Amino acid sequence: MTTNRFWQLDHHPKGNDFASALSLQQEELPSLADGEVRVRTGWLSMDAGTRMWMSPRTDGYQPPLPLGAKMVGLVLGRVTESRDPAYPVGALVRGFGQWSEYATMVPALAGLEVLDDTVPDVRQHFGALGMNAWTAYVGVKEVAAVKPGEWLVVSAAAGATGSLACQVGKALGAKVIGIAGGPAKCKFLTEELGVDIALDYKADDIEARLGEIEGGVHAYLDNVGGPLLDAILPNMAHYGRVAVCGMVAAYDNDAPLPGPARFDQVLMRRLRIEGFFIPDFLHRGAEFLPVLRQWHDEGRLAVPLDESNGLENTLVAYDRMLSGKAIGKVIVKVAGDEG
Numbered sequence: 618m619t620t621n622r623f624w625q626l627d628h629h630p631k632g633n634d635f636a637s638a639l640s641l642q643q644e645e646l647p648s649l650a651d652g653e654v655r656v657r658t659g660w661l662s663m664d665a666g667t668r669m670w671m672s673p674r675t676d677g678y679q680p681p682l683p684l685g686a687k688m689v690g691l692v693l694g695r696v697t698e699s700r701d702p703a704y705p706v707g708a709l710v711r712g713f714g715q716w717s718e719y720a721t722m723v724p725a726l727a728g729l730e731v732l733d734d735t736v737p738d739v740r741q742h743f744g745a746l747g748m749n750a751w752t753a754y755v756g757v758k759e760v761a762a763v764k765p766g767e768w769l770v771v772s773a774a775a776g777a778t779g780s781l782a783c784q785v786g787k788a789l790g791a792k793v794i795g796i797a798g799g800p801a802k803c804k805f806l807t808e809e810l811g812v813d814i815a816l817d818y819k820a821d822d823i824e825a826r827l828g829e830i831e832g833g834v835h836a837y838l839d840n841v842g843g844p845l846l847d848a849i850l851p852n853m854a855h856y857g858r859v860a861v862c863g864m865v866a867a868y869d870n871d872a873p874l875p876g877p878a879r880f881d882q883v884l885m886r887r888l889r890i891e892g893f894f895i896p897d898f899l900h901r902g903a904e905f906l907p908v909l910r911q912w913h914d915e916g917r918l919a920v921p922l923d924e925s926n927g928l929e930n931t932l933v934a935y936d937r938m939l940s941g942k943a944i945g946k947v948i949v950k951v952a953g954d955e956g
C-alpha cells in the first residue's frame with residue numbers, strides 16, 4: 618500500500634486565510650479504476666482561477682468544489698500506474714489533478730497531456746510552455762487581436778499570465794503597458810520584460826497616466842476587473858478590444874462584484890469586450906506550442922519560477938501568488954523529477 622498526502626477543502630476560505638479552510642490529510646491509495654491514470658506529482662501549479670473553486674459560488678465557469686473534496690489544481694509529473702494505454706508508466710504529463718503526492722485522473726476530464734520530455738527544464742511546462750502561456754497567446758493574439766504598432770495594456774502584469782502576455786504582445790510587435798503592484802514589479806516589467814511603460818496601480822493614477830497615450834489604448838488583456846477596468850475603459854481607442862481573461866480583484870468575494878461603472882464607454886468608443894477560458898482551447902495545443910517553443914528557445918518568452926518546496930508548503934505558496942508577494946510563476950515542488 619502507498620500512502621498519499623493531500624489537501625482537503627474543509628470550509629470556504631475567508632480572504633486569503635487558507636490555513637483555516639484546508640487541511641493536510643492522508644490516505645492509502647485505492648486501486649485504479651478502468652481508464653484512470655495515476656501520477657506522482659512532481660510540481661503543483663498555483664493558479665489564481667482555482668480560488669473560485671474554493672468559494673460557494675455556483676455561477677462560475679465550473680461548479681464549486683464540494684466541501685470535504687481534495688483540492689484540485691494543475692499537476693506536472695510522471696505516470697506511475699495506468700489503465701489507459703495512451704498514458705504509459707514513466708510518461709511526463711500535465712493535467713488537472715489534486716493537490717496531493719499522487720494525483721488520480723481520468724484523462725479526458727483532466728485535460729491530461731503527454732509532454733515533450735526533451736525540454737531542458739521540464740518545469741517550463743508550467744512556465745513558457747504552460748497553460749498561462751497558452752492563455753497569454755490566445756488572449757493577446759486572438760481575443761484582443763493585437764496588431765503591430767498598437768498599444769496593449771496588461772494587468773497583473775508581473776504574474777504568470779500577465780508577464781507572458783506582455784512578452785507575447787512584444788513578440789507580435791505591440792507597444793506594451795504593464796500594470797502591477799509596487800516598484801519592484803514595475804522594475805521587473807521594464808528591465809526584464811522590456812515593456813514600454815510600467816504602471817504601479819498602488820501608487821500611480823492609472824486613469825490619468827493612460828490618458829497620456831495619444832489616440833488611446835487599442836487592446837487590454839484584463840486579468841483583474843474591478844476599479845482597474847474602470848480606469849482603462851475611458852482610455853480605450855475607438856474600436857478597441859478588451860480580452861476578459863480574469864477577475865482576480867473579485868475571486869475572494871463569495872458574490873460577484875458590481876459591473877463596470879464606465880460601461881457607457883463600450884458604446885461611446887465602439888469597443889468589443891470578450892471573455893475567454895483556456896480549457897476551451899486545449900484541442901489547439903499542437904498549433905500554439907511550436908510558436909511558444911520557438912519564442913522560448915529564442916529567449917523571447919520566459920517567466921521566473923517562484924518555487925516552494927514540499928506539499929506541506931502549498932498554502933503559503935498559494936497565498937504568495939494571490940496576495941502578489943511573488944514575481945512570475947508560483948509553483949510547488951512536491952517530488953520534482955526524481956519521482
Ligand SMILES: NC(=O)c1ccc[n+]([C@@H]2O[C@H](COP(=O)([O-])OP(=O)(O)OC[C@H]3O[C@@H](n4cnc5c(N)ncnc54)[C@H](OP(=O)(O)O)[C@@H]3O)[C@@H](O)[C@H]2O)c1
Nearest residue numbers: 664665666776777778797798840863864865866894895941
Ligand atoms: N481565462 C483563462 O482561461 C485564464 C487562464 C489562466 C489565468 N487566468 C487569469 O489570469 C489572472 C492571473 O492568474 P495567474 O494564475 O497567472 O496568477 P498570477 O498573475 O501569477 O498571480 C496573481 C496576481 O494578481 C495580482 N492581484 C491580486 N489581487 C489583485 C487586485 N485586487 N488588483 C490587482 N491585482 C491583483 C497580484 O499582483 P500584484 O502584486 O500586481 O497585485 C498577483 O501577482 C487571473 O485573473 C486568472 O484568473 C485566466
